[in-house]
Amino acid sequence: VFYKSSPSELQEFKKFVANMKNYDVVIDGLNVAYSVGTKQSPKVLAFFVKSVVKHFVNKNKKVLLLGRTHMRKWPPSVWSYISENSDCFLAQTLSQDDPYLLYCALHCGINTIIVTRDLMRSHLFKLSDASLKILFNRWLLQNQYQVLHINENGKVYFKYPLPYSRTTQ
Numbered sequence: 001v002f003y004k005s006s007p008s009e010l011q012e013f014k015k016f017v018a019n020m021k022n023y024d025v026v027i028d029g030l031n032v033a034y035s036v037g038t039k040q041s042p043k044v045l046a047f048f049v050k051s052v053v054k055h056f057v058n059k060n061k062k063v064l065l066l067g068r069t070h071m072r073k074w075p076p077s078v079w080s081y082i083s084e085n086s087d088c089f090l091a092q093t094l095s096q097d098d099p100y101l102l103y104c105a106l107h108c109g110i111n112t113i114i115v116t117r118d119l120m121r122s123h124l125f126k127l128s129d130a131s132l133k134i135l136f137n138r139w140l141l142q143n144q145y146q147v148l149h150i151n152e153n154g155k156v157y158f159k160y161p162l163p164y165s166r167t168t169q
Helices: 007-018 029-036 042-057 069-073 076-085 098-108 121-126 130-143
Strands: 025-028 063-068 087-091 113-115 144-150 156-159
Touching (some): 007 087, 007 098, 025 029, 025 042, 029 063, 029 144, 042 063, 042 069, 042 076, 063 098, 113 130
Parallel strands (some): 025 063, 113 144
16 A cells, blocks of 8 residues: 555545545545546646536535645635535645546445546456455446546536446346
């Protein structure tokens, strides 16, 4: 675990989880921000994340944002909206935040929405039990919202999960 984090960060995460509420939505902050490309200004990246947080806040959802510490350097007016309207756990800049994201989403319950474009293939591959792979893939297909586009007014367009199972009945 310490190839992708540090002991102090893991302790901080354990403390965060011990006091964690049940969230309706868990957002992969950098994944959402970089859905427009990595060459954008911090202002544009922050606008994207703010728009997604605002989308779910307007639907009265409890939102958890997972990201990295350098996101605090985003424009203060935008970052203050994000941090006031969602709970945030920010990993170190070099850490991988996907395990934290998955743990939080699964900890919050089977119906928790996860917002990311990441297909989590590397995490799926690490599961040795075939039945766990099937369950993980099914859960992801049923709970993952993928950001397709955010217009200049902040309206978010998602690829929603299918309303049915893709497996043979």
